[in-house]
Amino acid sequence: MQYIGNPDRKIEYMADIHCISANDAEAFSALRREVTRENPIAMGLTYEEELTRTLDGFQAQLSFSQPNIMFGSFIEGELVATAAVGLTSRFPSSRHKMLMWGVFTSPRYRRRGLSRQVVESAIQHAFSNGVHRINLQVYVPNEPAIALYKSVGFVECGVEPEAIYINDRYHDGVHMTLVEA
Numbered sequence: 001m002q003y004i005g006n007p008d009r010k011i012e013y014m015a016d017i018h019c020i021s022a023n024d025a026e027a028f029s030a031l032r033r034e035v036t037r038e039n040p041i042a043m044g045l046t047y048e049e050e051l052t053r054t055l056d057g058f059q060a061q062l063s064f065s066q067p068n069i070m071f072g073s074f075i076e077g078e079l080v081a082t083a084a085v086g087l088t089s090r091f092p093s094s095r096h097k098m099l100m101w102g103v104f105t106s107p108r109y110r111r112r113g114l115s116r117q118v119v120e121s122a123i124q125h126a127f128s129n130g131v132h133r134i135n136l137q138v139y140v141p142n143e144p145a146i147a148l149y150k151s152v153g154f155v156e157c158g159v160e161p162e163a164i165y166i167n168d169r170y171h172d173g174v175h176m177t178l179v180e181a
């Protein structure tokens with residue numbers, strides 16, 4: 001448990017960080033819907049597309065086998081932030097790297113350090129499990145996410161042009177990478 005201060009509102013939250021599983025599928029879907037409604041480009045799909053995703057699909061997505069994992073941050077029992085890392089292939093040739101995904105925080109709890117905590121937990125987990133590089137992609141513009149990743153050591157390493165098409169516009173995907181120190 002850790003206190004997350006909000007200096008503006010003078011409120012302190014008790015954030016409980018632990019791994020999430022298929023049992024959290026409903027909470028994960030609710031959080032995704034809340035975030036996607038506000039930040040569709042960041043999430044890489046429209047709110048209407050998100051609404052078509054099924055609970056079965058999320059249960060399957062959250063049925064992790066080691067070392068794949070997702071960390072969740074809970075405030076008063078509610079899932080409010082997540083970050084995951086997963087291998088990109090079952091073969092040894094790709095065993096040195098993981099993909100970071102599923103990084104988002106409820107709009108009601110931003111700028112309290114919740115994302116940094118779950119992201120750092122996921123990085124630590126990856127580097128403790130024989131992985132020495134973590135990659136991710138950010139659909140832009142997304143200054144908050146780029147700043148978050150840079151603050152924990154990621155660097156930009158390329159761009160996928162026109163990675164997604166949302167609201168009549170193409171958005172590039174910026175690739176970022178982090179190597180174990």
Ligand SMILES: CC(C)(COP(=O)(O)OP(=O)(O)OC[C@H]1O[C@@H](n2cnc3c(N)ncnc32)[C@H](O)[C@@H]1OP(=O)(O)O)[C@@H](O)C(=O)NCCC(=O)NCCS
Nearest residue numbers: 039042103104105110111112113114115116144145147148
């Ligand atoms: C990006 C996001 C995950 C950040 O979550 P958060 O819990 O608010 O982030 P934190 O409070 O842990 O912030 C950690 C650091 O990220 C950076 N950051 C976060 N929000 C920022 C903002 N609005 N503007 C600039 N920098 C920001 C800062 O460096 C911050 O450190 P600081 O508060 O000490 O300055 C959140 O804004 C979000 O869910 N956005 C929509 C989904 C998304 O973009 N996900 C990433 C997809 S790749």
